[in-house]
Amino acid sequence: MTSLDSVLDKDGVRLTVDDAVATVTLTNPAKRNAQSPALWRALTEAGRALPGSVRVVVLRGEGKSFSAGLDRQAFSPEGFDGEPSFLDMARGSETELDATIAEYQEAFTWWRRNDIVSIAAVQGHAIGAGFQLALACDLRIAADDVQFAMRETSLGLVPDLTGTHPLVNLVGYARALEICATGRFVHADEAERTGLANLVVPADQLEEAARDLAAALLAAPRDAVVETKALLSGAAYRTYEEQRTAERAAQGRRLRDLAGVTD
Numbered sequence: 001m002t003s004l005d006s007v008l009d010k011d012g013v014r015l016t017v018d019d020a021v022a023t024v025t026l027t028n029p030a031k032r033n034a035q036s037p038a039l040w041r042a043l044t045e046a047g048r049a050l051p052g053s054v055r056v057v058v059l060r061g062e063g064k065s066f067s068a069g070l071d072r073q074a075f076s077p078e079g080f081d082g083e084p085s086f087l088d089m090a091r092g093s094e095t096e097l098d099a100t101i102a103e104y105q106e107a108f109t110w111w112r113r114n115d116i117v118s119i120a121a122v123q124g125h126a127i128g129a130g131f132q133l134a135l136a137c138d139l140r141i142a143a144d145d146v147q148f149a150m151r152e153t154s155l156g157l158v159p160d161l162t163g164t165h166p167l168v169n170l171v172g173y174a175r176a177l178e179i180c181a182t183g184r185f186v187h188a189d190e191a192e193r194t195g196l197a198n199l200v201v202p203a204d205q206l207e208e209a210a211r212d213l214a215a216a217l218l219a220a221p222r223d224a225v226v227e228t229k230a231l232l233s234g235a236a237y238r239t240y241e242e243q244r245t246a247e248r249a250a251q252g253r254r255l256r257d258l259a260g261v262t263d
Contacts, residue, residue: 007049013042020055021214029063034071035129037083040107043133047110055222056214057111057118059137060207066122067130069151101160108136108162114230117217121210122146123203132163135170138229140196141210143203147185148196154183169236170195227254 008015012028012035024046026033050057061067071080079085089097111118120134123143128151134140150167152159159167159180168176171194179186191197201209217225227250235243256262 007051008042008046010045011038011042012036013039013046015046015049017051017054020053020218022050022054022057024057024059026059026061026067029061029065031071032063032065032068032125033061033130034068035133036071036074036080037104038080040104043107044110047107047113050116054116055225056217057116057137058121058210058214059111059118059133060121060210061123061130063124065124065130066120066126066146067133068125069128069130075155105160105162108132111136112138112233114226114233117225117229119210119213121206122148122197123206125149128152128159129161132159132161135163135166136161139198139213140191141199141201141206141213142188142191142197143206144188144200145203146188146191146197146200148187148191149183149185150180151183153180223257224254 006014006016007022009027012026012033014025014027016023016025024043026039028034028039073080074086077085077087079088084092084100089100092100117139118137120137120140122134122140124145125147126134127147127149131148131150134148150159150163164176164180167179171179175194178184186194186196188197188200192200199209199213231243231246231250234246238246
């Protein structure tokens, strides 16, 4: 997906903006877009750098894989240059460790802001942190060669980059537990059947499908989409009566806005 304006390009992340559509690209195909703390900071920076005109954000990875997960260098004694190794982190205080993980999670939290709709265009491997990054988005289009897997448990760890919440919401507790505890691959047909993927397309049509979905999302007035997203994202935490109340309040705001009524 081409763009008119490059906003950020660093540490394996490129953010480009074309009017109301931003594209975040993982740019290290030689390492299958493996992730690192520097990449996570760049993703966080990309979220903060989005212009107010942006309504849709497309997340993609260059090469044959969306993201093969955490760079295994993180598990080496030396870790990454200029970064504390995971072993060093483990030896620190619980407060410091919690703060570090919270900082890493920021790269995964902004994709569901109410003012944007995010689309992950996923091909090839989406493993561990790669799977969680795809889950961080509102919507997922998958190529027919996609392989999702949550491998953290196999390494003696847990998924901690915000992926457990959307995974359970999408596929239910029992299937989410089985996927995480076994670390098995979820292929395209199962991803579409269970709701992990909104759409599955041939790999050579992935970018076109993402463009088409972005265009469809832009067809409705922005404020209506923002209000609808807020209603739907909060529905799981409201009672039926609370959701009815939220619907009335949102519709009231929309009607007053359309009628030009100000408080």
